[in-house]
Amino acid sequence: MTYRLILLRHGTSDWNAKNLFTGWVDVDLNAGGIEEAQRGGELLRDRDLLPDVVHTSVLRRAIRTANIALEVAGRQWIDVRRSWRLNERHYGGLQGKDKKQTLEELGEEQFMLFRRSYDTPPPPIERGSEFDQAGDPRYAGLPPELLPATECLADVVERMLPYWYDAIVPDLRAGKTVLVTAHGNSLRALVKHLDNLDEKTIVGLNIPTGVPLYYELDENFRPIVKGGEYLDPDAAAAAIEAVKNQGR
Numbered sequence: 001m002t003y004r005l006i007l008l009r010h011g012t013s014d015w016n017a018k019n020l021f022t023g024w025v026d027v028d029l030n031a032g033g034i035e036e037a038q039r040g041g042e043l044l045r046d047r048d049l050l051p052d053v054v055h056t057s058v059l060r061r062a063i064r065t066a067n068i069a070l071e072v073a074g075r076q077w078i079d080v081r082r083s084w085r086l087n088e089r090h091y092g093g094l095q096g097k098d099k100k101q102t103l104e105e106l107g108e109e110q111f112m113l114f115r116r117s118y119d120t121p122p123p124p125i126e127r128g129s130e131f132d133q134a135g136d137p138r139y140a141g142l143p144p145e146l147l148p149a150t151e152c153l154a155d156v157v158e159r160m161l162p163y164w165y166d167a168i169v170p171d172l173r174a175g176k177t178v179l180v181t182a183h184g185n186s187l188r189a190l191v192k193h194l195d196n197l198d199e200k201t202i203v204g205l206n207i208p209t210g211v212p213l214y215y216e217l218d219e220n221f222r223p224i225v226k227g228g229e230y231l232d233p234d235a236a237a238a239a240i241e242a243v244k245n246q247g248r
């Protein structure tokens with residue numbers, strides 16, 4: 001028995017286009033992101049990888065990407081589950097800041113430490129400041145100690161994995177084709193787990209916007225092909241370069 005899992009990072013957002021750190025700020029897709037989501041749906045349809053259930057974060061760029069892709073694939077009727085545990089990494093005090101300007105201010109080493117190191121979080125966001133999520137009704141049910149003020153990737157792995165085991169794996173085990181529509185860093189956390197990547201290797205891994213990544217998993221929910229398969233490898237390579245070059 002093997003299992004079918006598809007990971008899809010949301011299409012480009014307004015703030016990706018403006019080169020701003022986004023994190024938990026609830027920014028919408030831009031026109032390019034809508035097109036990416038449509039293309040993502042076409043790829044699923046054309047490869048006959050039709051999801052039975054979709055898991056998304058609670059952020060609109062992921063929700064809309066899932067809705068658009070599923071509509072194109074004719075699967076808008078499937079079961080939906082959402083969790084804050086699939087949200088983008090909380091970018092702390094960098095949320096809302098310009099990536100290029102931040103690179104200039106901090107220098108390459110510190111900028112990349114905050115952006116890609118496994119265990120160095122950016123400084124925490126000030127509670128009540130413009131891009132803080134305290135008071136956002138979608139997190140009202142969260143115990144306050146779980147609402148992050150900043151996160152490094154290790155923190156994302158820690159808060160994402162319970163959702164993987166408790167919500168996604170049971171759907172896979174039931175034989176469903178599962179679509180997870182989430183974010184650059186929450187998907188990096190999941191890929192780190194799936195491919196069993198060490199803390200150094202994950203630093204160099206970027207997830208492209210809008211290109212479905214298909215994993216066939218074995219009986220232990222581990223990839224049969226490490227790294228999975230991008231359904232459009234050329235588009236994935238181009239989008240990975242674009243992510244790498246943010247801030248430059």
Ligand SMILES: O=C(O)[C@H](O)COP(=O)(O)O
Nearest residue numbers: 020021022023088115184
């Ligand atoms: O939150 C953000 O700014 C992006 O979604 C991910 O950004 P990164 O590639 O700079 O980590």
